[in-house]
Amino acid sequence: MPTSEPRYLRWPAVAAGLDTRARLRHLVAGALRTGRPLALWREPGAEHARLLVARSLEAAYTGLPPALDAQAPAGFAFFPFRDSDHNPALFLPADVLYDLARPDTVPVAAAARDLVPALTAWLATTPAASLSWHHSAQPVPHAATEAEYTRLVRTGVAAIEAQEVVKVVTSRAARRRLPPGFDPLGAFMELTQEYPRAFVSLVSVPGVGTWLGATPEVLAEVSADGIFRTMALAGTQPLTPDVSPRTAIWRQKEIEEQALVARYIVNCFKQLRLREYHETGPRTVIAGQLLHLRTDFEVNLRHVPFPSLGTDMLRLLHPTSAVGGMPKAAALQFIQAHEGYDRAYYSGFLGPVNVAAPGIARLYVNLRCLQLRAEEAILYAGTGLTVDSDPAREWQETQMKLRTVGSVI
Numbered sequence: 001m002p003t004s005e006p007r008y009l010r011w012p013a014v015a016a017g018l019d020t021r022a023r024l025r026h027l028v029a030g031a032l033r034t035g036r037p038l039a040l041w042r043e044p045g046a047e048h049a050r051l052l053v054a055r056s057l058e059a060a061y062t063g064l065p066p067a068l069d070a071q072a073p074a075g076f077a078f079f080p081f082r083d084s085d086h087n088p089a090l091f092l093p094a095d096v097l098y099d100l101a102r103p104d105t106v107p108v109a110a111a112a113r114d115l116v117p118a119l120t121a122w123l124a125t126t127p128a129a130s131l132s133w134h135h136s137a138q139p140v141p142h143a144a145t146e147a148e149y150t151r152l153v154r155t156g157v158a159a160i161e162a163q164e165v166v167k168v169v170t171s172r173a174a175r176r177r178l179p180p181g182f183d184p185l186g187a188f189m190e191l192t193q194e195y196p197r198a199f200v201s202l203v204s205v206p207g208v209g210t211w212l213g214a215t216p217e218v219l220a221e222v223s224a225d226g227i228f229r230t231m232a233l234a235g236t237q238p239l240t241p242d243v244s245p246r247t248a249i250w251r252q253k254e255i256e257e258q259a260l261v262a263r264y265i266v267n268c269f270k271q272l273r274l275r276e277y278h279e280t281g282p283r284t285v286i287a288g289q290l291l292h293l294r295t296d297f298e299v300n301l302r303h304v305p306f307p308s309l310g311t312d313m314l315r316l317l318h319p320t321s322a323v324g325g326m327p328k329a330a331a332l333q334f335i336q337a338h339e340g341y342d343r344a345y346y347s348g349f350l351g352p353v354n355v356a357a358p359g360i361a362r363l364y365v366n367l368r369c370l371q372l373r374a375e376e377a378i379l380y381a382g383t384g385l386t387v388d389s390d391p392a393r394e395w396q397e398t399q400m401k402l403r404t405v406g407s408v409i
Ligand SMILES: C=C(O[C@@H]1C=C(C(=O)O)C=C[C@H]1O)C(=O)O
Pocket: 169, 171, 217, 233, 234, 235, 236, 292, 322, 323, 367, 368, 380, 381, 382, 383, 384, 385, 401
């Protein structure tokens, strides 16, 4: 009889003695070996992580950003900064879900029943000693030197002075050799410990590659109580022993930079003719070893006549002026023309939709992240420029941001 209930697979004898983490490794090994996409994540404040395995790469290709409503399919969105053949927009269907809070069974979605024999076989194999992570087929992006980044910032400031853009976010890639025996799963676990307030993720997709990150920035969230949330996060300074969120002082440059992001979000609400939003802040918040300015926005979806607000906002927001700039089109054009490397999934967005329960979505901007290659990691960071930007400070700021995820290598 057809049913929409998942099927709960039990662990076979070979895996019976494995603890939760070893079972996770065993599942990940099987997904990698059989060429399947996977996403592992830990939500801010949550104790346990979840692993999702999609039945195939083909099933993960998507067009539009996901719909944030309870009827939409469950899965994990992994979207690039800009769609292209090299960096496809992906939505990994929640075919197999392993919840580390419930390690005794492996639920397989009704739509993925065909997967049960293969999955049963892979669970019964001897646990693998090493994992073969998926790597991107694209060339390693150019890593800007300090001189090159300085030039980029100067060009950005000149574009602001010439009034081509009001704000633009420039970024760069940095290459780091991986230490021998580097273990991405171990690094993921370390990040979850180190950054309890971040959204920590490890995504591996055939042909697309493997990305690891710990981001502080919500792009669009719909919670169980029907609240839509987004945030304007910008402005950066180091968290040092003598500053705290309560005593932090911000320069005019950072205040303006963050206000532009907040204004951008308000404009998105305006485009949808929505007036009933709550705005809190800006406040100073901690993100790893950094402080940022943040304004929170909330809409109670049960009190407004906009059933598709979450979906519409997501499509308007990305890429926000926290990673692109203002006006959006001109800033994106500037980035395309001058940045000199492919951001790929850095400053795209990612996160689960309808996985915890129908109607719950948590999408984050993919910041403080790295891409894994066979022997090296490519780290990414950017900075919002305004007319007052100083190239040396902007370089320093990217250095600080690289340290968040860089701490695990
Ligand atoms: C672009 C990044 O971060 C964004 C830019 C910020 C800034 O310019 O101060 C701060 C937080 C993020 O919204 C990054 O981490 O790479």
